[in-house]
Amino acid sequence: MDERVREHAAVLVDWSARVEAGENVVLSVGPDAHELAVAVAEELGSRGANLLATYSSGEITRAYLRAHDGDFDGNPAHELALLENADVYLSLGGGRNTSATADVPGEQRQAYNNARREIREARLGTRWVSTVHPTRSLAQQANMAYEEYQDFAYDAILRDWESLAEEMAQLKTLLDDSDEVRLVSDGTDLTMRIDDRTAVNSAASVAYDSHNLPSGEVFTAPAGTEGTVTFDVPMTLRGESVRNVRLEFDAGEVVDYGADQGEAVISDILETDEGARRLGELGIGMNRGIDRYTDNILFDEKMGDTVHLALGRAYDACLPDGESGNDSAVHVDLITDVSKDSQLEIDGTVVQRNGTFRFESGFDG
Amino acid sequence: MDERVREHAAVLVDWSARVEAGENVVLSVGPDAHELAVAVAEELGSRGANLLATYSSGEITRAYLRAHDGDFDGNPAHELALLENADVYLSLGGGRNTSATADVPGEQRQAYNNARREIREARLGTRWVSTVHPTRSLAQQANMAYEEYQDFAYDAILRDWESLAEEMAQLKTLLDDSDEVRLVSDGTDLTMRIDDRTAVNSAASVAYDSHNLPSGEVFTAPAGTEGTVTFDVPMTLRGESVRNVRLEFDAGEVVDYGADQGEAVISDILETDEGARRLGELGIGMNRGIDRYTDNILFDEKMGDTVHLALGRAYDACLPDGESGNDSAVHVDLITDVSKDSQLEIDGTVVQRNGTFRFESGFDG
Numbered sequence: 001m002d003e004r005v006r007e008h009a010a011v012l013v014d015w016s017a018r019v020e021a022g023e024n025v026v027l028s029v030g031p032d033a034h035e036l037a038v039a040v041a042e043e044l045g046s047r048g049a050n051l052l053a054t055y056s057s058g059e060i061t062r063a064y065l066r067a068h069d070g071d072f073d074g075n076p077a078h079e080l081a082l083l084e085n086a087d088v089y090l091s092l093g094g095g096r097n098t099s100a101t102a103d104v105p106g107e108q109r110q111a112y113n114n115a116r117r118e119i120r121e122a123r124l125g126t127r128w129v130s131t132v133h134p135t136r137s138l139a140q141q142a143n144m145a146y147e148e149y150q151d152f153a154y155d156a157i158l159r160d161w162e163s164l165a166e167e168m169a170q171l172k173t174l175l176d177d178s179d180e181v182r183l184v185s186d187g188t189d190l191t192m193r194i195d196d197r198t199a200v201n202s203a204a205s206v207a208y209d210s211h212n213l214p215s216g217e218v219f220t221a222p223a224g225t226e227g228t229v230t231f232d233v234p235m236t237l238r239g240e241s242v243r244n245v246r247l248e249f250d251a252g253e254v255v256d257y258g259a260d261q262g263e264a265v266i267s268d269i270l271e272t273d274e275g276a277r278r279l280g281e282l283g284i285g286m287n288r289g290i291d292r293y294t295d296n297i298l299f300d301e302k303m304g305d306t307v308h309l310a311l312g313r314a315y316d317a318c319l320p321d322g323e324s325g326n327d328s329a330v331h332v333d334l335i336t337d338v339s340k341d342s343q344l345e346i347d348g349t350v351v352q353r354n355g356t357f358r359f360e361s362g363f364d365g
Numbered sequence: 366m367d368e369r370v371r372e373h374a375a376v377l378v379d380w381s382a383r384v385e386a387g388e389n390v391v392l393s394v395g396p397d398a399h400e401l402a403v404a405v406a407e408e409l410g411s412r413g414a415n416l417l418a419t420y421s422s423g424e425i426t427r428a429y430l431r432a433h434d435g436d437f438d439g440n441p442a443h444e445l446a447l448l449e450n451a452d453v454y455l456s457l458g459g460g461r462n463t464s465a466t467a468d469v470p471g472e473q474r475q476a477y478n479n480a481r482r483e484i485r486e487a488r489l490g491t492r493w494v495s496t497v498h499p500t501r502s503l504a505q506q507a508n509m510a511y512e513e514y515q516d517f518a519y520d521a522i523l524r525d526w527e528s529l530a531e532e533m534a535q536l537k538t539l540l541d542d543s544d545e546v547r548l549v550s551d552g553t554d555l556t557m558r559i560d561d562r563t564a565v566n567s568a569a570s571v572a573y574d575s576h577n578l579p580s581g582e583v584f585t586a587p588a589g590t591e592g593t594v595t596f597d598v599p600m601t602l603r604g605e606s607v608r609n610v611r612l613e614f615d616a617g618e619v620v621d622y623g624a625d626q627g628e629a630v631i632s633d634i635l636e637t638d639e640g641a642r643r644l645g646e647l648g649i650g651m652n653r654g655i656d657r658y659t660d661n662i663l664f665d666e667k668m669g670d671t672v673h674l675a676l677g678r679a680y681d682a683c684l685p686d687g688e689s690g691n692d693s694a695v696h697v698d699l700i701t702d703v704s705k706d707s708q709l710e711i712d713g714t715v716v717q718r719n720g721t722f723r724f725e726s727g728f729d730g
């Protein structure tokens with residue numbers, strides 16, 4: 001076994017999920033994430049945690065959803081009980097075909113998701129962490145050779161997380177102390193309110209309210225969005241290529257949209273529910289171990305010199321106690337490059353210009 | 366997809382497990398059983414059942430057990446809750462190496478199993494069915510080419526189960542109505558009492574108290590065994606080759622034994638506990654789709670023209686209500702060929718000669 005697989009498992013169990021003896025862990029394994037699952041099982045065994053492995057396959061989901069009449073039972077009791085009794089949920093992504101569910105009708109997917117809100121809540125109620133095992137399928141999606149992709153993925157995953165957390169804390173402080181964010185770039189001039197919001201220093205650990213490995217972003221839950229934004233980072237959504245999505249907001253809601261490619265997917269997403277037309281997240285990428293787009297949201301949205309916005313569900317961690325933010329069955333991230341001709345303003349002060357933060361050397365105030 | 370995979374899935378869901386709309390199904394998937402899992406997911410979707418897939422991998426079990434200190438938590442709540450809320454449990458065996466857990470110490474395995482009694486009971490409390498997907502690893506164990514093994518496995522699995530169940534019912538009736546069975550063959554003359562016992566018509570369906578696919582045997586729980594038996598079907602037991610085991614019984618208990626190969630394994634088994642020296646099962650193979658031994662008990666013991674006896678634990682289904690049969694920590698099946706120079710007598714009447722039953726054409730009374 002590649003020693004980096006063992007290091008990945010150790011970071012996941014130790015830094016990210018903080019697993020302790022006696023805890024009940026659900027390990028969700030993708031079909032090609034087997035090797036990482038073996039390494040994680042070893043970590044869990046050595047810590048005396050209790051392991052149950054589930055199998056997460058796009059091909060199984062596709063077969064099930066296409067055959068079902070669409071009248072899904074709400075929150076099946078066996079799956080709900082499993083998650084309600086779990087302390088930790090570790091998702092090891094890694095399929096054999098990133099388009100495995102491409103021909104599942106959108107309404108079928110939506111009906112399935114809508115029937116599973118309590119299950120989703122129960123999973124989000126655990127100390128959950130999502131990561132991926134670098135597979136040939138992900139390498140292909142990234143237009144990279146397999147070993148090249150492994151190097152890329154482990155550069156992103158095996159960071160000095162403690163030191164990155166300290167760097168990101170500076171941006172979190174700026175956001176926590178202010179009321180409004182403005183993003184200006186080519187095709188973008190967007191204003192969002194962040195009064196009373198708390199930014200998350202997403203340092204790839206549940207100890208930081210951060211649930212992705214790799215991570216490396218600072219995010220918050222915006223409100224009252226006004227203006228236009230263009231997402232120029234190409235990506236695949238629900239099996240479809242999506243390019244240059246443009247959204248126009250008024251009073252927090254999408255009032256117009258378009259795309260050079262994949263407009264139908266955006267339309268499907270916006271139609272999910274009322275919350276799908278509002279933003280649930282503003283995220284600022286700060287992981288400079290990620291040096292290119294690979295059409296994988298887990299990596300792309302964390303990349304330095306990018307900003308992303310998500311349609312749909314907001315994270316509770318960003319909201320005042322007892323207040324619930326935007327609610328939706330979806331959470332779909334879209335990304336824009338801010339390395340050129342861009343600026344990010346917080347309460348009128350430019351804090352990032354062309355990708356460089358004001359607390360970094362080379363910042364051009 | 367090979368059409369036989371779909372047929373296998375349909376038989377499993379429909380005939381074997383009798384899955385209905387709204388039922389909660391746990392689908393346990395071996396690493397190389399993916400294709401069958403996809404076909405089963407389609408069947409479950411079309412029936413409106415609720416699917417949760419778990420991942421069953423010898424390599425994960427090995428890594429976990431070898432890393433653990435051996436002081437296992439009893440019945441982890443998340444796994445217990447999953448099974449207690451399941452209606453159906455479908456196990457799709459199919460690993461990449463039948464020796465994947467060969468270097469896990471026996472005491473570690475036993476400590477793990479002992480800590481999971483309630484989980485096991487909960488699983489046995491569902492409508493559970495075990496089957497296997499024909500894999501390269503199983504083909505190798507059977508000394509067969511892959512496609513040759515697929516043909517073999519589907520011949521065994523894709524029977525006309527309804528018609529076989531009717532045929533087997535005739536043997537069940539004969540056994541239920543009588544007191545004594547005598548088996549005579551080369552190296553064998555054995556008498557067993559079956560007063561008050563109920564035979565199981567094991568027709569690969571929970572509707573028949575039968576939990577294996579393939580199945581195709583009629584079995585009961587014998588007592589008061591007298592005489593000698595020779596098991597001439599070669600097999601691997603606990604990783605050791607075993608050939609021509611001979612057991613001599615007096616008043617139901619093994620009083621002498623020998624073997625051409627693997628005598629030490631037989632000795633180990635007999636020493637387990639008191640119940641290990643008594644028979645827990647007499648089974649009569651009636652699946653003529655199985656035409657050769659493949660060193661896999663799921664198939665071998667069901668083969669037509671064979672009889673098997675198990676040392677150890679008896680099944681409750683064969684016993685009068687409230688009576689408990691032979692108890693033991695083991696249940697080890699041993700098989701004898703009855704295709705030649707053999708006869709099976711029930712209360713003094715020959716019911717099978719050289720593999721042919723008296724209710725079949727060609728029977729030589």
